[in-house]
Structures are given as C-alpha cells and as structure tokens.
Amino acid sequence: MVDIKALYELQLLDTEISEQESALADVRARLTDESEVRKARERLRRLEVQFEEVSGERRSVQVSVDQFSEKLKGVETRLYGGNITNPRELGAYEVERDMVQRQLSGEEDKLLELMVQFEDLQGNRDKARSTSERLESERTENVKDWTLEEGRLVSELEVQYGVRGRMTPDIPPAALSTYEMLSKARDGYAVAMIERGACQGCRISLPTSVEQQARISDAIVQCSSCHRILYVD
Ligand SMILES: [Zn+2]
Structure with a gap:
C-alpha cells in the first residue's frame, strides 16, 4: 500500500531542501567571489x-x-x-x-x-x-x-x-523510485493535487473515475497527461 500523503509530504520537504541547497550554493559562491x-x-x-x-x-x-x-x-x-x-x-x-x-x-x-x-x-x-x-x-x-x-x-x-x-x-521502494524519477523530470514537482477535478500539475481536467481512483486506490495513480502522481487531500 502506498501512502500518497507521505509522498506529498516528502515533496514538501524536498522542495525546502532544494531551496536551502541553492541558498547554500549562493552564499558559498559569494564567499568565494x-x-x-x-x-x-x-x-x-x-x-x-x-x-x-x-x-x-x-x-x-x-x-x-x-x-x-x-x-x-x-x-x-x-x-x-x-x-x-x-x-x-x-x-x-x-x-x-x-x-x-x-x-x-x-x-x-x-x-x-x-x-x-x-x-x-x-x-x-x-x-x-x-x-x-x-x-x-x-x-x-x-x-x-x-x-x-x-x-x-x-x-x-x-x-x-x-x-x-x-x-x-516507510515508502515502498517502487513508489519511491517513481517519485524520484518524476521529481527529476518535473523539476521537483512529482506529486500533484487534484483540485476541482483538474490535475494541478498540468491543469488538465481529469475523468471523475480517475479522481475517484486516486481517492481510494492503494497504488499510485498518475495523470494521463503529465504523469505526475495524483494526490487528493
Ligand atoms: Zn497532470
């Protein structure tokens, strides 16, 4: 069973980490220059x-x-x-x-x-x-x-x-590697929320069945357009 919320939280953390990493690179560049x-x-x-x-x-x-x-x-x-x-x-x-x-x-x-x-x-x-x-x-x-x-x-x-x-x-390795791969391909944005029936990653409207699947499924459900992992809050 894949806890999509955990992937979503991992993404929030990774976003913070990457912001800190770039701030660190920036301050180090200023120190050297x-x-x-x-x-x-x-x-x-x-x-x-x-x-x-x-x-x-x-x-x-x-x-x-x-x-x-x-x-x-x-x-x-x-x-x-x-x-x-x-x-x-x-x-x-x-x-x-x-x-x-x-x-x-x-x-x-x-x-x-x-x-x-x-x-x-x-x-x-x-x-x-x-x-x-x-x-x-x-x-x-x-x-x-x-x-x-x-x-x-x-x-x-x-x-x-x-x-x-x-x-x-706590995250199944296959789910984690899907997340990592998407994160790399989508500039750190691998998990997208569904809001008002649309994938927030690419704004495309999703069939109700997909939203329903994302809500109840134990497995990862991906957007058919941008392939992001769909998450319903
Ligand atoms: Zn999408």
Whole structure:
C-alpha cells in the first residue's frame, strides 16, 4: 500500500531542501567571489603606478625648466649688462637668447600639461583608494554574515536530511523510485493535487473515475497527461 500523503509530504520537504541547497550554493559562491574587491585593488594599483610615473616626469621637467630659466637669465645678464658692444657678438647672444627662450617655453608647456595630468591622477587615485577601502571593509562585514548564514544552512540541511532519512523507509521502494524519477523530470514537482477535478500539475481536467481512483486506490495513480502522481487531500 502506498501512502500518497507521505509522498506529498516528502515533496514538501524536498522542495525546502532544494531551496536551502541553492541558498547554500549562493552564499558559498559569494564567499568565494572576491572579484569586486580584487578589481578595485587592481585599479588602485594601476593608478598609483601611473601617478608615480607622472610625478617623476613632472619632477624632471621641473628641473629642466629651472635649468633653462637659469640659462636664460645668464644670457640676458650678458646681453643687457652693457659689457658687450660688438654688434656681431650682441647678435649671437640674441640668437642664443631666442633659442633658450623657445626651449624654456617648450618645457613650460610640457610641465603645464603634466601638472594637469598629475592633478587628475591624484584625484582618481584618491577616489580609487577610498572605493577599494570601502569595498574591503564591506566585504569583511559581509563575510562574517555569510559565514554565519552558511553555518545555519548547513545545520538546517542536516536536520532536514535526517527527517528525510526517517521518512523514506516507510515508502515502498517502487513508489519511491517513481517519485524520484518524476521529481527529476518535473523539476521537483512529482506529486500533484487534484483540485476541482483538474490535475494541478498540468491543469488538465481529469475523468471523475480517475479522481475517484486516486481517492481510494492503494497504488499510485498518475495523470494521463503529465504523469505526475495524483494526490487528493
Ligand atoms: Zn497532470
């Protein structure tokens, strides 16, 4: 004799178990997945490297600006100092002054551009640093919660599998394997109630004789359409 109610209750339990199993898989996936924190850390590292490069470049262009300024000052001192009267010599100094002036303003342009880059990178680096720190501390908090959740799910599942282990020996093996097979094929929905003359698994109307059979039979009665095990409450 097959107790269809027991199969129906087994299905309720299996539904709970599968929900818990997927919640457990989900929490474990979150515990393993550090990609968000890692990406933020990598972005910060990249920006730090770029920032160091631009800082270094800025320092060396600054040195070169200072050198050209000094040089220009020297040329101008000689040019306007009044000691040179020879027009050819004066002309040569003017040519040199113009050249140094051009070099200086070239370096000054470079410096200006680097300073803009420097400030942008500094801002982006600081933002990336605070994002990375925020994500790390959020994750630390989350990991604590998720670990607790994982432990809770594991012990709940242990209890549920214990209950299942006590339920199944009372079910005839053939009925149990029909249930298991249907459950696998129908995504955990093997036992369907009959309500208002219809199978609730596929909504098809059943002949009264089938409903009657499901109500009184000692054996499994299956829906002719979806093959689910029919159950009358
Ligand atoms: Zn059906």
